Amino acid sequence: MNTHLSGTALTPEDPGYDTERTGFQTAFRQRPALIVAADSAEDVRLAVEFARAHALRVSVQATGHAPADAAPGGLLISTRRMAEVHVDPTARTARAQAGARWEAVVAASTPHGLAPLNGSAPHVGVVAYTLGGGLSLLARKYGYAADHVRAIDVVTADATLRHVTAESDPDLFWALRGGRDNFGVVTSIEVDLVPVARVYGGSLIFDADLVEAATAAYLAWTETVPEEMTSSILFIGLPDIEQVPPPLRGRHTAAIKIVYSGDAADGERLVAPLRAIGPRLVDNLADLPYADSHTIHADPTHPHAYLGDNALVRDLDAAVVGKVYALTGPNAPMMVVHEVRHLGGALSRQPAVPNAVGGRDAGYLVRVVAMVEGPGPDAARALLADVHAVLDPLSVGRNLNFVYGDGVPSDPDRVTSMYDPRSWARLRDLKAAHDPGNLFTGNHNIAPADGS
Template identity: 50%
Template structure:
């Protein structure tokens, strides 16, 4: 297919210099330049297939973007397929399922399911794309109770390298189904999926926030680590430490403050009793723990909604060695030279259950994420020594949390999973058409 034929088959095709090109390639991550030769703004699976056919004929690699939260790094050339215009959501309240198109964000799915007393296994940010999140595994708000989002996918609609649109299920194409869920975007372009919903209408959640200059962050971390050994799998939580700059655009209560917090999401009835030990860590300057409708669950983490530059990575660890993470906090705290975010997620519970997909390292007990609001070189100066502190307990890295470091593939999968993924890649995309 020639470019003029692609333009005839697709509503939006842009090249560098065209009006709208810069807006189309822009994403949530602003630190990495994307300069594809051709951008296709797809509005249907047929347009995705046309873009794939064009790229294959032109010998150009293909990348896909919905929201741009998970960019693996900078690149130039190839074909970028943007899917944000494919934004349909359909709820089946009887079957407890949702059909979501490629560009749908989690906030849309939460809003559509909430009237039926149902919830998806979404992440902490309503602006993240549902499909990309799930293909990377999907560590969500209720993960310890229900598992990864990938564990609840019924089927996927995907355009593969041969230009075919397939409905992939565990029965129809078990190897491709297994690999897509956890294997990321390198096997095709998913244009939609059917996911299971869970019967959760409200939860007990929020955060306890401490001033890290008044309360020792390492002491809060130690309290948190001991506490995680006592809680049921119906409770999902994380620890975070963020030194905010004294910047005018921030809320007054955060400006110049080193915020150390514990976030909680719990579907049981005795939340106040369970969180009581956390309040003993010291005086909290903010306490938002409360009962809330599930539609307010994004307020637990209050993730930033404004695109920004960041670089980081993650480590799935077998145990949380408090001393090592305390040294990480020292390296990434107010004296780091750049604003850094440390987040520690408790794993286990349903996340440890085997499932028919490629999500690795289910035996891990914690996930540690480190992100610097800086360019790659400056971020690695800070973060590489911090990750070295975690190395003795590190099992591997998490695909969804390789913040700009996704161009480094080592550690993303264990050896057996990598070997099986390579076999599926060889069968469905032997020319390595799909990148990223």
């Protein structure tokens, strides 16, 4: 590597190689020929220049929550050290470097009465989440996080650092917001913040005997709520161990997650039909400062091994959810998270500056995450295939950010399903224009239009 590199270059024989390649998803770690642990945008540029000169496929990782491809070889750019965040409360924007996590943006924004469009797990990285769409806690009110990007700094395949906006390069700006890391390595991103200081939110958790009733009531309820209400219903079986709260130990439950950006009194009125389902194991709905919004989903913060996939559907009924639950519930061969997220609202509309994010005609997202420990990855793959056999007749696509890597190169058909046909054709044309050699391959890969 170039001697001007301020970060570190690591080969498989070097101390620190294993640590650097390991992300939040521990089941399938990349084994690149070279890792560049970047400290700056110039480090990223030098790494791309080196990869281009030596015909090395490029992948990029910040937190490693949803790796797309663990095929061996190539060059991995690790951006975790590039973690600076700057908030401009007057402009209502945040600028985050490539390795920054949402928790840092939340911490810098909330003192100003502002909130970012982060997801349920604030330890996820800002850049990959946003470029993949970004389904936030406030999604039905404000749309995808990708809809609120102001500017992107990116190193393209010619090893040039570019500042890309809707005005400077509308085609590349469109493709980056939805195409994730197929068009370059993003070194920083500028996003909108929204004027939300508090939310009414939390969980209503029902025992297994109310799963069917909770499912039917929840789906009917979603047809009545305003755009300020973003919600999901999550089915999970938790082990009987000390780390699990006593009411939930050893139980299979249905947890309805609520995030309402309107008045708390209105929120109480809106959730009354859900409380009428029956007794709750947990009912912690409350008015919360946005800084505490991570407690609503309480996603795990410890790295672990899992596989996951999803389907976007226009309409959904309780019978279909029940069929999926029959596969993922108490009879599943491993621990499984099965979630239905309510979409629609602002998610269904293109923003003022359109982007490549697909699936806007979907009313719901159904996702399944299977833990790999125990039966192993083949059993998890088989379960996901059985789930898709149920959902495929209804599916209108997939959400990119909820397709988790499974240690094999991207399935072209699966990648195609993340976009509508016109966007897919345009993305392939733009890939041919910006990365004709398909240098950026270690991802949910969009092949250039010429087929290379």
